[in-house]
Amino acid sequence: MTLVSDSTFRILLSVITGGVGGAWAIHDILFIARLRGADRRDPLVSDQRFGYVMGIVIGLIGVVGTLRFNGVL
Amino acid sequence: MAATTATAAPVAQAAKPPRVVSRWNPANAVTASRYLTLPFLWWAVDHGYHQYATLFIIVCGLLDKLDGLFAKIFDCRSAFGELFDAITDGICYGFGLILVAAYGWAPVVPVVFVVGMGLANSGLRFVYIKRAGRTVNFKSYAMERIVGFTGYLIGFATGGMEVRFFYWSFVPIMLVIVLYDAKRMLVDPVPGVAGVAGVAGPAGDAP
Numbered sequence: 001m002t003l004v005s006d007s008t009f010r011i012l013l014s015v016i017t018g019g020v021g022g023a024w025a026i027h028d029i030l031f032i033a034r035l036r037g038a039d040r041r042d043p044l045v046s047d048q049r050f051g052y053v054m055g056i057v058i059g060l061i062g063v064v065g066t067l068r069f070n071g072v073l
Numbered sequence: 074m075a076a077t078t079a080t081a082a083p084v085a086q087a088a089k090p091p092r093v094v095s096r097w098n099p100a101n102a103v104t105a106s107r108y109l110t111l112p113f114l115w116w117a118v119d120h121g122y123h124q125y126a127t128l129f130i131i132v133c134g135l136l137d138k139l140d141g142l143f144a145k146i147f148d149c150r151s152a153f154g155e156l157f158d159a160i161t162d163g164i165c166y167g168f169g170l171i172l173v174a175a176y177g178w179a180p181v182v183p184v185v186f187v188v189g190m191g192l193a194n195s196g197l198r199f200v201y202i203k204r205a206g207r208t209v210n211f212k213s214y215a216m217e218r219i220v221g222f223t224g225y226l227i228g229f230a231t232g233g234m235e236v237r238f239f240y241w242s243f244v245p246i247m248l249v250i251v252l253y254d255a256k257r258m259l260v261d262p263v264p265g266v267a268g269v270a271g272v273a274g275p276a277g278d279a280p
Contacts, residue, residue, distance in 0.1 A: 003124045013232045016131075017225065024218075043261065051214020054250060058222050061242045065235045 014066050021062020028055035094151040100144035101154050104161050107136045111168055118176050118231065126231035133165055134224040155210035163195055166223045173230035183240040187223070190251045201258040211258055215250045222246075 004012070032052040038045045067073040110133040117126035140158060144150045167188055174184040194216070201211045222243060229239045 001120070001122050001125065003128065009124055009127075009232070013127075013228075013234050016228075017234065028218075043257075043264075047212075047257070048214050050253060051216075051218060054215040054246065055218040057246060058218055061239070061246075062225070065229075065239050065242070068238060069235045 010069075014070060017062050017069075018066030021059045021066065023059075025056045025059025025063065028052040028059065032056070094149050094154070096151070096153055098144075098149035098151075098154070099147045100140045100149050101157055103136055103140040103143050104154070104158050107133050107140075107161055107165050110136070111165060114169060115172060118172055118178065123231050123233060127228055130169055130224065130227045130231060133169075134221075134228075137162065137224070152208045152210060156208060159198070159210055160195075162220050162223075163191055166220070166227065167191055169227035170223070173227055178233075179226070179230035179236055180240050183244050186244050187226070187240075187247060190247050191223075194251050194254065197255055197258045201263070204258075205263045211254070213250075213254050213257070216254055219243075219247055219250050 002009070029052075032049060035045060035049055035052070040046060040049075064073060110129045114126055114129040114133070117123075117129055137158070140154075144154060170179070170184050170188055173179040174181045198211050202209055226239060226243060228234075229236055
């Protein structure tokens with residue numbers, strides 16, 4: 001029992017993963033850029049910086065996984 | 074009716090009495106509705122319906138986004154709501170991960186690591202609550218992102234999308250984040266009652 005064809009399902013998975021992963025990586029790159037010059041000793045700033053770095057890594061993993069899924073890598 | 078106080082009050086407004094928010098509010102209702110997706114997810118996995126299983130985990134993830142939105146729209150953010158959201162994340166995604174591993178849709182070893190680290194993190198949160206001396210949700214930007222990734226992990230398994238790659242990529246990232254947050258929860262000073270950053274933030278704003 002399926003909702004859509006296999007090829008459509010594959011495209012949806014790619015968009016949901018690669019699209020969101022790429023967008024999220026860009027989002028966190030922009031946010032981490034905003035923190036330049038902020039006080040690194042501030043616990044909130046250091047938490048944000050670490051969180052954004054992790055967000056970028058996770059986003060890039062999403063993009064790489066999507067490329068592998070589609071045979072590009 | 075059970076109630077809890079609103080969180081994240083700016084220091085400048087500390088003199089104001091805390092606003093009381095009922096636990097029976099629209100945001101918490103949306104959070105609770107996420108549990109309704111779990112039987113359907115189980116049904117789909119049990120019958121081998123990959124697309125339906127993916128749909129139900131997507132619905133569960135979207136509801137996680139909606140509860141934060143509802144909390145903002147209806148102005149009903151609370152420490153309890155944030156904690157309830159975090160606990161619901163753990164239960165829903167923990168259930169989903171164990172389910173896909175049990176049915177052979179995901180590798181068991183990374184799932185055991187992920188669930189184990191999730192439980193350890195939950196335990197640390199309760200230690201943090203004890204240190205804070207009140208109901209408070211530990212705010213972590215990195216953990217918000219890894220929770221979003223956890224939802225995706227279940228989707229990768231149900232969709233059959235690069236399952237081993239994503240699961241094994243997840244383990245070291247989660248390990249680093251759990252260790253980083255463990256240091257913050259166990260060693261770093263707990264921010265004050267007046268809602269200093271790190272105690273709480275907007276619920277449900279994970280990726």
